[in-house]
Amino acid sequence: MLDIQTLRNDLAAVAARLATRGYALDTAKFEQLEAERKTIQTRTQELQAKRNALSKQIGVLAGSIARLNATEEHEQADFNILQIEQSKAEAGALGDELKQLETKLPLVLQEMEAFLSVIPNTPHSTVPVGKSEADNLEVRKVGEPTKFSFEVKDHVSIGEGLNGLDFDTATKIAGARFSLLKGPLARMHRALAQFMLDTHTEQHGYTETYVPYLVNAESMRGTGQLPKFEEDLFKVPRQMGEKEEHFYLIPTAEVPVTNMVRDTITPLEKLPLKYVAHTPCFRSEAGSYGRDTRGMIRQHQFDKVELVQIVHPEKSYEMLEELLGHAEIILQKLGLPYRVVKLCTGDMGFSAATTYDIEVWLPAQNTYREISSCSNFEAFQARRMQARFRNAQGKPELLHTLNGSGLAVGRTLVAVLENYQQADGSVKVPEVLRPYMGGMAIICAN
């Protein structure tokens, strides 16, 4: 969420920045809501102040009556009773208008909240301006695209050839966009996650976490998935007394992990918080019909090792570079060629102020495909979550939040299969994974 104060003070500038990412801010609507809010709020508070003053007076008078009677000052007591009646009548007279305003105010505030909560983050000044993927900026390329002396197969053919990948059965069990791994491939999938977790905890200083895979709506709102992107999520009904509410399946560990600091004030000396989590991720993929239908590139369920950092606002860009590096190291250790791309304004996600994508080389597609996305959200999520720290002056201040995949496990498996395939259909096991696979050096058919 953007800071409402900034919108009040600098509406045109905010609108201009949002326009670079293709979002047309309805400034007239904002001004109208703001004017309405102001009128109703000031009038409400004025009436509340009057009512409070009268009630307080009644309290004082009521308290005096017993005392006056005790000292035989009956005349004064009677007068005070009259005063009380008069004040009650006066306060009662405020009732109608006040009640009406007190009903209306939260509605107007909610309307403003609804308006604000669907506005995307403003891009950082260093983000290249552009419309689509085509305008992204390549930052660096690491490693050369793998060379083969034979015709390469894609991961589906390789996996099926090794009897380790079975989409037909997955479809029978669940439906399209699910996968089923068996034998050494299932084990390699697990090995990858373990390897990533160990690297980040042992070498990069992240604390391992195990988190809920189902979260409440408040958490989804905190990181920005709700209210705007509900159709991308899987929803699980849940009876809460009379009301039906919902759990949501997490689309990324970013949601539960970042929400750890929702509604909390973190002491300055605890910063930065660095967490890593390995979780499944669930995405409805609504609106992606026909895209990446073959293989395990785009699934309703996939595993991901996620890095999350909660940092001091002055450090967030420095930490983004560091976090990006942590994700890159995994690819380097696995010996996978990749490139780093800085997303342009038009290609960034809703909550991000800056995003780097890491794209891994996929020989069968003869191209680089996204395997990690590392973003700085600045205070956008922190404001929604009320995630704060106490600054040097002892005052609560919003934190900055960052996250990145380190990495998407399913896609990493795809990349390993394709880049490490051999002419006979077998797949070499990358050196760093062998300790996690009982020393296995090669996966052969049978």
Next chain:
RNA sequence: GGAGAGGUGGCAGAGUGGUCGAAUGUACCUGACUCGAAAUCAGGCGUAGGUGCGAGCCUACCGAGGGUUCGAAUCCCUCCCUCUCCGCCA
């Protein structure tokens, strides 16, 4: 699933209709005393919002939401969460 007890400021813990945003203790900050520290004494110390150039003034907030009342931390209703015991269970 059954029975009970609770949710109040950073923490502990009072408060059961009226000058209560909330006693007291503790933590923290400032000052005094001290060579310095401890102890002691004095003062300060919640969050969000509105309004004003500003000192300030005003509003809301005692788990959440509704209700009663001139007035609710306090009374009523619904829900959520935590703890204890029993049962069941990976």
